[in-house]
Amino acid sequence: MSALFRDGEERTLHAVPFMVLLLLALALTLQIIFHAQQATPQARAESLEPAPSANVLRTASFGESIVAAQFSVLYLQAFDNQPGISIPFRALDYNRVMSWLQIALQLDPQSGYPLMMASQLYGQVNDEPRQRMMCEFVHARFLEAPDLRWRWLAHCAIMAKHRLRDQPLALRYATDITQYAGTASGWARQMRIFILEDMGELGSAKVLLGGLLATGEVTDPSELHFLTERLKTLEERENSAGTTKIRQ
Amino acid sequence: MHITTIGKYTALEALRTRVPATAMLALVLLVCASLFIRELAVFEAMRFQTGFYAAAARLVAVFLTSVYALASITREFNDKGLEVVLALDVPRTHYICGKLAGFMVVAMFIAVVMSLPLWILAPAGAACTWTASLMIELALIAALSLFCVVTFSQLLPAAGFVAAFYLLARCITAMRLMGAHPISGEDTPSQQFASALVEGLGYLLPALDQWTATSWLVDSPPEPVQLLGIFLQGMVYLTLLTAAALFDFHRRSL
Numbered sequence: 001m002s003a004l005f006r007d008g009e010e011r012t013l014h015a016v017p018f019m020v021l022l023l024l025a026l027a028l029t030l031q032i033i034f035h036a037q038q039a040t041p042q043a044r045a046e047s048l049e050p051a052p053s054a055n056v057l058r059t060a061s062f063g064e065s066i067v068a069a070q071f072s073v074l075y076l077q078a079f080d081n082q083p084g085i086s087i088p089f090r091a092l093d094y095n096r097v098m099s100w101l102q103i104a105l106q107l108d109p110q111s112g113y114p115l116m117m118a119s120q121l122y123g124q125v126n127d128e129p130r131q132r133m134m135c136e137f138v139h140a141r142f143l144e145a146p147d148l149r150w151r152w153l154a155h156c157a158i159m160a161k162h163r164l165r166d167q168p169l170a171l172r173y174a175t176d177i178t179q180y181a182g183t184a185s186g187w188a189r190q191m192r193i194f195i196l197e198d199m200g201e202l203g204s205a206k207v208l209l210g211g212l213l214a215t216g217e218v219t220d221p222s223e224l225h226f227l228t229e230r231l232k233t234l235e236e237r238e239n240s241a242g243t244t245k246i247r248q
Numbered sequence: 249m250h251i252t253t254i255g256k257y258t259a260l261e262a263l264r265t266r267v268p269a270t271a272m273l274a275l276v277l278l279v280c281a282s283l284f285i286r287e288l289a290v291f292e293a294m295r296f297q298t299g300f301y302a303a304a305a306r307l308v309a310v311f312l313t314s315v316y317a318l319a320s321i322t323r324e325f326n327d328k329g330l331e332v333v334l335a336l337d338v339p340r341t342h343y344i345c346g347k348l349a350g351f352m353v354v355a356m357f358i359a360v361v362m363s364l365p366l367w368i369l370a371p372a373g374a375a376c377t378w379t380a381s382l383m384i385e386l387a388l389i390a391a392l393s394l395f396c397v398v399t400f401s402q403l404l405p406a407a408g409f410v411a412a413f414y415l416l417a418r419c420i421t422a423m424r425l426m427g428a429h430p431i432s433g434e435d436t437p438s439q440q441f442a443s444a445l446v447e448g449l450g451y452l453l454p455a456l457d458q459w460t461a462t463s464w465l466v467d468s469p470p471e472p473v474q475l476l477g478i479f480l481q482g483m484v485y486l487t488l489l490t491a492a493a494l495f496d497f498h499r500r501s502l
Binding site: 011013030034038041 | 288341421424425428450451452455477480481484485487488490491492494495498499500501
C-alpha cells in the first residue's frame, strides 16, 4: 500500500535486518496473545438516568430549546439499543421515560414527537400498568394544549377501548376531546358517541348524535349522511329494545 | 549515542517550533472553556468542568503529538535532511529509535502540561493515574504517527490513517459488542463475516476506550491492575509499531 504514496522503488526484504523482522514477528505475536488473554467484553445494560431539568438542557444547548428537545427524544428513543444489547421496553423505568418526555415537551411544546412516542411506542408495551401510565401521561399533557394534542389522546382512547378493554377510560378520553379540543377532527369528536353505543348507552349516544347534527357542526354531505343513518339505526335499536322490555 | 543525539535534537526542534507554547495556549483556552461550562451547569459544576476539560485535553494532546510527529518527519523528507543524516554513519534503526525517543519526550511533556489543571480539579491519585495513562497513550500515538509517515511519506494519507486508527481504537469495544450480539438477532453469513472482521480488528488494535478515562477523575480511579494492563498493552503495541516502522524504513529506497 505504501507504494501508492511513494515515488521510487522499495528495497528488497533482504535489506531489513533479521533482528527487525524478529522484533516485528515477536511484537505481533505478543499483541495477539495479549488480546487473547483479555476478558471478552460483556454487554451491560445501563439504566436510564432521570432527565435533567429543562433549564439545564436549555442552557447547555445555548438557548436552542428545540434542538435540546430533539436530542432528548432521540437519546430516549435510542436508549433501548445500547452496544451489543437491546433492552425491552418493559425493562425501562417508565417514570424516568415520562420525565424525559415531559422535559422534551417543556422545551418544545409545539412538537408532537414526545406524545407520539408515549402513545405509539412506549404505550405499545405488553404490560397494562405501563400502558395506562403512558395514556395518563398523554391525557395530562392533552389538557395543557387540547387543540394541539388531541390526536394522541384519540389514539389512547382507541387503545383503552381495544387493548385495555376499559370502556369507561376510553369514554373519559373521548369526552375530553369533545369537550376541550374544539378544532379536533370530526371523527375524534364523534368517538364518544360510538363508545357510548358500544357500552349499550343507546339513549345517551342518540342524544349526542342528534345534538351534533342539530348544531350544524357537521357540513360534509357524506359524513352527514353516515351520521344520519347511524342515528336512525340507533333509534331503531332503541325502539326494538323498548318493545322487548314491554313484551317481557 | 546516535539515538540520544537524534532524540535530543528532535526534542529541541519541538522547542523551536513552539510546541510548548502551543500546548500552553491550548491549556489556557481549554481551562477558559471549562470554566464557562462550569458556569453553565446548574449543579455538579465541578464534575461538568472536570469532565469537559479531561475529554477535551485528551483529544488536544493526541492532536498536538500526532501533528508534531507527522510534520517533523515530513519536513525532514522534503528538506532532504534525512539523506544528509543517513549519509553519515548512522544506522537506520538508530535514526528511527532516536526520532521516536524525541517524540516520546515531547509526548510526555504535552501529557504533563495538559494534565496540570486536573491536579486542582480532581483528587491527586486520580490525576496521577490519568496522567500516566495519557503518557502511554501519547507515546503510542507518537509511534503510530512515525510509522504512518515512514510508510506513506505524505502528510495527508499519514494523518488520515492516524485519525482513522485512533477513532477505530476508541470504538472497537462497542463494535465488538454490537458484532457479537446483533440487535436483529439474525445469524446470516454477512453478519458472521462482519463479526469475524470486527473480532479480527480487535486482535490488532489496542482498546483505547479503556485508557485515560474521564470517569477515573469524576467517579473513582481505576484498580492498579487496570493501569498495569494499560502499561503492558502500551509497551507491546509500542514495540509492534516501532518494529513496523523499522521494517518499512529499512525497505525505503533513498
